[in-house]
Amino acid sequence: MRVARTIFLALSVTSAAVSLTGCHLFHRRAAPQPAKPKVAAPVVRPPMAALDLTKVSPNEAGMVPILEYHDLVSTNKTKGYQYPAAAFRKDIQWLYDHKYRPISLHDYVLGEIDCPAGMSPVILTFDDALKGQFRYTPDGKVDPNCAVGILDDFHAKHPDWALKGSFFVLTNGDPHLPPPFYQADTAQGKMEYLVREGFEIGNHTVHHQLGMRHWPDVRVQQEFAQAVTNIHTFLPSYVVDTLALPDGVFPQNKKLVIGGASGGVTYHNICALKAGAEPAISPMSIRFKPYYIPRIIPGTGRDTIQFWLNFLEKNKGSKFVSDGDPNTYTLNAIQKSQLSLPRLQKGHFHLRTYNGTQVIDSK
Numbered sequence: 001m002r003v004a005r006t007i008f009l010a011l012s013v014t015s016a017a018v019s020l021t022g023c024h025l026f027h028r029r030a031a032p033q034p035a036k037p038k039v040a041a042p043v044v045r046p047p048m049a050a051l052d053l054t055k056v057s058p059n060e061a062g063m064v065p066i067l068e069y070h071d072l073v074s075t076n077k078t079k080g081y082q083y084p085a086a087a088f089r090k091d092i093q094w095l096y097d098h099k100y101r102p103i104s105l106h107d108y109v110l111g112e113i114d115c116p117a118g119m120s121p122v123i124l125t126f127d128d129a130l131k132g133q134f135r136y137t138p139d140g141k142v143d144p145n146c147a148v149g150i151l152d153d154f155h156a157k158h159p160d161w162a163l164k165g166s167f168f169v170l171t172n173g174d175p176h177l178p179p180p181f182y183q184a185d186t187a188q189g190k191m192e193y194l195v196r197e198g199f200e201i202g203n204h205t206v207h208h209q210l211g212m213r214h215w216p217d218v219r220v221q222q223e224f225a226q227a228v229t230n231i232h233t234f235l236p237s238y239v240v241d242t243l244a245l246p247d248g249v250f251p252q253n254k255k256l257v258i259g260g261a262s263g264g265v266t267y268h269n270i271c272a273l274k275a276g277a278e279p280a281i282s283p284m285s286i287r288f289k290p291y292y293i294p295r296i297i298p299g300t301g302r303d304t305i306q307f308w309l310n311f312l313e314k315n316k317g318s319k320f321v322s323d324g325d326p327n328t329y330t331l332n333a334i335q336k337s338q339l340s341l342p343r344l345q346k347g348h349f350h351l352r353t354y355n356g357t358q359v360i361d362s363k
């Protein structure tokens with residue numbers, strides 16, 4: 001199981017103190033729930049990495065598309081949440097050819113964009129643990145036409161396309177729901193496989209009910225906490241701290257998406273993802289709201305993946321282009337006002353601005 005780098009900011013972690021409108025909370029998965037640092041060690045970031053501005057023009061104030069997939073199917077028609085596996089394969093190839101590389105949702109929320117210089121980050125997400133996402137064939141192999149099979153194959157052919165993506169799973173905590181990925185006998189192995197490969201698992205509630213906006217606080221917390229417990233039946237030490245709200249529906253008490261407790265189980269989320277909208281923004285943008293992160297759905301109409309990826313190609317200035325250094329934000333000097341300097345300072349990130357091939361400021 002992946003145990004990520006442990007970088008904590010020097011701040012006391014109390015979920016009540018966290019605002020919904022700013023990314024005040026940075027923590028990494030490192031220990032089983034519910035262990036959380038009360039006071040963490042300060043961040044020590046390595047020096048800024050060298051950059052050749054004659055070769056790349058980073059824009060780390062730009063937008064980051066977060067793609068929201070549901071089921072992949074063998075037919076050629078996009079219908080509701082069903083998307084052709086062939087179209088998904090095409091999407092990945094298109095992203096690769098247009099210099100996108102996948103990053104983890106955690107890294108994005110923490111602001112540590114780990115993407116080669118000159119490349120653009122993209123985040124893949126998969127909701128509901130549907131059968132077309134991860135399926136075994138009768139002879140026990142990963143189906144080459146499910147999302148995991150397609151990504152495994154693509155990674156084998158293109159090692160610089162990392163196996164990264166977030167699965168917001170439903171488990172059979174609700175007896176009316178099928179097991180994760182619809183194959184009961186292999187559900188355990190699939191959950192372990194995903195984490196071992198480098199994918200992330202997130203909270204998508206237990207019952208996937210849209211009436212949450214009318215629920216009392218007790219019931220909302222029960223729903224989020226129970227989903228964590230259910231994931232722990234498969235992955236006992238996994239830190240479940242990302243949330244995708246079914247259909248983007250918030251509870252009335254929005255603070256409950258950040259953290260809460262029920263039945264002796266506490267939960268804490270570093271972010272909450274909405275459903276279909278537009279590309280997300282730079283995590284250091286002054287407008288970044290970690291508990292209102294938008295995603296884009298597949299399809300061909302307005303506000304779909306195709307629409308927004310084309311938009312970012314036509315409007316290159318809007319697209320996040322990496323400097324290759326997860327500890328540094330590099331951008332054109334005229335865009336400096338778009339980034340939150342307090343958040344950069346709090347995260348101990350370096351900042352470099354430039355004009356043409358000339359560095360203007362670097363610290």
Ligand SMILES: [Zn+2]
Pocket residue numbers: 127128204208246247
């Ligand atoms: Zn869903």
